[in-house]
Amino acid sequence: MRGVVFLGDRRAEVREFPDPQPGWGEVVVRLKAGGLCGSDLHRYRQDAAQRAGNIIIPGHEPSGLVESLGGGVANVRVGDRVSVYHYRGCGYCKECLGGNLMWCAESRGYGVPIHGSNADLILTDARNCLPLPTELSFAHGAMMACNAGTAFSSMQKLHPVGGETVAIFGQGPVGLAGTLFAKAMGARVVGVEPLAGRRALAHSLGADETIDPNAGDPVKAIHELTRGEGAACSFETSGSGSGVNGAVDCLRLGGRAVFVGKHEDKALAPSQIIGRQLTLMGSFVLPIHMYYEMLRLILERRVPLEAMVTHRFPLEKAQEAFALFDSGKTGKVIFEWA
Ligand SMILES: [Zn+2]
Ligand SMILES: [Zn+2]
Structure with a gap:
């Protein structure tokens, strides 16, 4: 062979x-x-x-x-x-x-x-x-x-309900599959992606909004898209320090995030998580x-x-x-x- x-x-x-x-x-x-x-x-x-x-x-x-x-x-x-x-x-x-x-x-x-x-x-x-x-x-x-299994297992952990907003950082294959599953589960999807071609693909697959993180602060944009509240859920697939922080800082009070993009910097401070009582989860393939x-x-x-x-x-x-x-x-x- x-x-x-x-x-x-x-x-x-x-x-x-x-x-x-x-x-x-x-x-x-x-x-x-x-x-x-x-x-x-x-x-x-x-x-x-x-x-x-x-x-x-x-x-x-x-x-x-x-x-x-x-x-x-x-x-x-x-x-x-x-x-x-x-x-x-x-x-x-x-x-x-x-x-x-x-x-x-x-x-x-x-x-x-x-x-x-x-x-x-x-x-x-x-x-x-x-x-x-x-x-x-x-x-x-x-x-x-x-690819899709990793995204599905993550969406099962986030479990968006009632049209909640899911911010998805990165619209590579795992982020795109996350967009498809989040939409199928009834969520509103905001995709954060620097590449125009991938933003266009995310839109064509059903993302409600897409944000270019190089055109302005994506956290601010997500807050504007959620009337100042922040997103209920986030899914971090980019593995970038800005994505990791963005996926935390874009969340509303009591929000939840899943991380699959590996980032080795100690980028997060407990103060980002404590006051808003966030739930952060790691995910790895699927059972x-x-x-x-x-x-x-x-x-x-x-x-x-x-x-x-x-x-x-x-x-x-x-x-x-x-x-x-x-x-x-x-x-x-x-x-x-x-
Ligand atoms: Zn893989
Ligand atoms: Zn065994």
């Missing part, structure tokens, strides 16, 4: 790898769509010294057809359409039984440390194969593995069973996830795909197989 490797200094190359063989309880899936995620870019941007000797295939948004089964697999058959959950776990510990495979002591994520989805085939556990109904494309299946709730919302509210996709590439164009996605000027970028 073919698989992508990152050589360092923003170079991606397609190489030949042996086809994976499923062991007991394992499944091999033939990829039909695979997403590029912002977290892949951290490794794409590493230098050649950091990448030296690392030939793990990146990518953790797999969707495709079940190709072959190991022994003891009962939940899928060859030819089934599946979305593949992003972390493999032991399956038996407290965290796995709670659905949080990413917290398992034996957790293994695609791309780090095991071969991921930027390849023709992927080896996974039977339990990671989640059903993808025929109404949804493989592109949907790919996005539901990380595996939440896939079914996401699926229900997408099907019943016809959430047009695939409208986020702006670019599609065959795997052999990996270098072009990552370079374009790295420019930050795209919506969702995916690999597709005929």
Whole structure:
């Protein structure tokens, strides 16, 4: 099979790898769509010294057809359409039984440390194969593995009700999926995004208002859009210091925020949180069973996830795909197989 490797200094190359063989309880899936995620870019941007000797295939948004089964697999058959959950776990510990495979002591994520989805085939556990109904494309299946799943799980934590305003910082793929889900859940969405193309995409996907943070103070703008009250909820996907602070300072009294964009500065002061009694939450992918709730919302509210996709590439164009996605000027970028 073919698989992508990152050589360092923003170079991606397609190489030949042996086809994976499923062991007991394992499944091999033939990829039909695979997403590029912002977290892949951290490794794409590493230098050649950091990448030296690392030939793990990146990518953790797999969707495709079940190709072959190991022994003891009962939940899928060859030819089934599946979305593949992003972390493999032991399956038996407290965290796995709670659905949080990413917290398992034996957790293994695609791309780090095991071969991921930027390849023709992927080896996974039977339990990671989640059903993808025929109404949804493989592109949907790919996005539901990380991008949309991360946004959905965050919106479940914010739980906007009664048309509450949700300010979403960053309108990259996770922010855009947040916009779609928040709208489907009945919220009013204010998107904060410096790039005009992404603001336009956010509008086309249903964002009620968009703000360019370089054109003025977004916190002030959000207060103006909420008659001075502030937003009930915020969702921080940008990973910038201004986004982190903005997502806190834009909130109304008793507001709540979810953070998924990593920012290492100690940017927040307790005084920003105490007086207004804010609730701040972190979020990280989604528990595996939440896939079914996401699926229900997408099907019943016809959430047009695939409208986020702006670019599609065959795997052999990996270098072009990552370079374009790295420019930050795209919506969702995916690999597709005929
Ligand atoms: Zn991801
Ligand atoms: Zn476990």
